[in-house]
Amino acid sequence: AQSVTQLDSQVPVFEEAPVELRCNYSSSVSVYLFWYVQYPNQGLQLLLKYLSGSTLVKGINGFEAEFNKSQTSFHLRKPSVHISDTAEYFCAVSDRGFNKFYFGSGTKLNVKP
Amino acid sequence: NAGVMQNPRHLVRRRGQEARLRCSPMKGHSHVYWYRQLPEEGLKFMVYLQKENIIDESGMPKERFSAEFPKEGPSILRIQQVVRGDSAAYFCASSPDRASGNTIYFGEGSWLTVV
Numbered sequence: 001a002q003s004v005t006q007l008d009s010q011v012p013v014f015e016e017a018p019v020e021l022r023c024n025y026s027s028s029v030s031v032y033l034f035w036y037v038q039y040p041n042q043g044l045q046l047l048l049k050y051l052s053g054s055t056l057v058k059g060i061n062g063f064e065a066e067f068n069k070s071q072t073s074f075h076l077r078k079p080s081v082h083i084s085d086t087a088e089y090f091c092a093v094s095d096r097g098f099n100k101f102y103f104g105s106g107t108k109l110n111v112k113p
Numbered sequence: 114n115a116g117v118m119q120n121p122r123h124l125v126r127r128r129g130q131e132a133r134l135r136c137s138p139m140k141g142h143s144h145v146y147w148y149r150q151l152p153e154e155g156l157k158f159m160v161y162l163q164k165e166n167i168i169d170e171s172g173m174p175k176e177r178f179s180a181e182f183p184k185e186g187p188s189i190l191r192i193q194q195v196v197r198g199d200s201a202a203y204f205c206a207s208s209p210d211r212a213s214g215n216t217i218y219f220g221e222g223s224w225l226t227v228v
Contacts, residue, residue, distance in 0.1 A: 006155075022184060022213065034216060043117075043221040044156075090155060100169060101217065105155040 139205030
């Protein structure tokens with residue numbers, strides 16, 4: 001079975017500063033990796049995904065993530081955040097059978113002016 | 114091209130009543146997933162369905178919860194005799210198939226409040 005750990009439940013950061021949201025996973029098999037964003041009272045929107053190939057994945061809104069197989073990590077980064085990035089971010093893994101996704105408990109990003 | 118449609122968006126039920134949540138997948142999608150998000154928690158997988166088949170219901174509580182995805186019409190998540198602990202956001206997601214490694218697309222959720 002897979003599991004996902006998001007180490008930080010909340011991350012406060014000032015506008016225009018860089019940010020990294022951490023995600024570690026455990027799995028005995030190869031997986032697909034995803035980051036989703038959830039704005040208040042809304043559903044989840046896909047930011048980016050890693051299926052194969054280059055370990056550095058670029059997504060929407062200037063976010064990127066790097067797959068590190070040896071460290072079983074998939075940390076999300078943005079070099080300069082904006083107020084509008086304030087939201088909750090979820091890391092997820094799916095097995096190659098693509099039967100279901102396992103989500104982390106989420107990280108609330110709070111961008112301050 | 115409409116996305117995943119869920120209704121109702123908000124539902125209030127008294128303890129002991131039934132709650133029915135509906136999900137219409139994206140056009141062309143035949144796989145539906147239901148997730149539950151409890152306050153201050155992440156999303157927990159409940160059930161994975163294809164048309165007329167339950168593929169994986171390992172995340173469904175053993176009692177009071179059921180799901181279906183009929184040949185025609187939306188997928189339904191049904192909660193009988195609701196209790197306060199059922200208060201949560203219920204998200205539906207859909208995908209076209211599982212072979213391609215494609216992602217799943219989420220609806221905007223149904224917020225259930227049990228009073």
